[in-house]
Amino acid sequence: MKLVLTQVLSLFLCLSFVTFNSACTKEKAEALKTAAKDFRTQASVAIHKLDKLFIEDVAFASLSNEDSLAKIVDSLKNGPSGRRGIEQIVYESEARALDTSKYSQKLNQIRDTYEEFEGMFDDLPRGHYFAGDAVAKSENLARKLVAQMIFLANYIKTNPFRLNARLQRAVDRRRDALAETDVVKRENKLILLATEIKAIRTDTQAANAAAILECLKGAEIGIRVVHLIQTYKTSSVTDILAIVRDGLGRVNQLTGKNTDALMKRVEEINTTISADADWNAILARVITEMNG
């Protein structure tokens, strides 16, 4: 009896050992959990850039103290009298910023989708063996999140943002230069302004390109997440490490590239994922909605 029991227990232990040394190791679970976290982090960086771009797109340039005081004096002389008049002057003494919170809320809606996605994998290392089917179900969601990043990159490219405060100051400087009565001084002021105009153009392109870059990094990391999900049940730990290394390599290659090079990579991703029927269905819907 003791012998039979020993044999049964040994058999159970052996089966369990075999079971837990299957394809779905804890290392692969950790790799996928980390990749989902990286995806969320990078998406958040990209969305933050988009938020900042819009704030700068509609920001007011501050006035010099001298100009600000001159305008207040004008209102004290010519504005409505009484308490109401004074309060009005106080309230509007500086150009009040425009409220971009509605736009920020829309971006938050997008940001939340990456946080929810990351949250799915919180317990994956603890349940790596039995979670294979659940992981497989997350593939299409990961694809959609990659498509979101690609869309945002295209959105910035098609509808770039301005550096509004600098444009306002350029308007001021032009007015000042044209009002200059001394011909030589006027010419010098206009030449300096011309240099600033070129700088505004360069910096505007750089600001938009920087945001496109972050969206593209997000897409590259997301593609890595999709590959990890696709191969979760079948690949070895070595395969997983190769996917992770490849993904990191692609992200590093993006740094320092100009907008055209970045958009070329966006097109490459579009072409690659369009060849896949499931990706293509997602992108086709986005393109249809973009084109109205």
Next chain:
Amino acid sequence: MADNDSETLKFLGYSLGDLQDKYRDMPPHERADLRPKLDEAFDAYQDLRILLLSPGVIITDADLGQMKAIGDEISRAADKQSLISGAIKLVGFARGFIV
């Protein structure tokens, strides 16, 4: 339609920029009168920016529901694995006594 939307956005951006410059150049008591018109122009511009952003919200409420369901499924898998892992350890312990 997409090109038209981008052109409309540009046009609204120019109009908004003109109003912003005018508002900034005014003395405070005149800014109060212009502000409602400025806010209206900004709302139109912001709303179009949001509209153009909307196709990018690809994840639906149903997708979010699915994410929660998958997360729960993985948590249940983790509980199951912990249970079995515990049982294996118990068997291993018991085996020591039997042998």
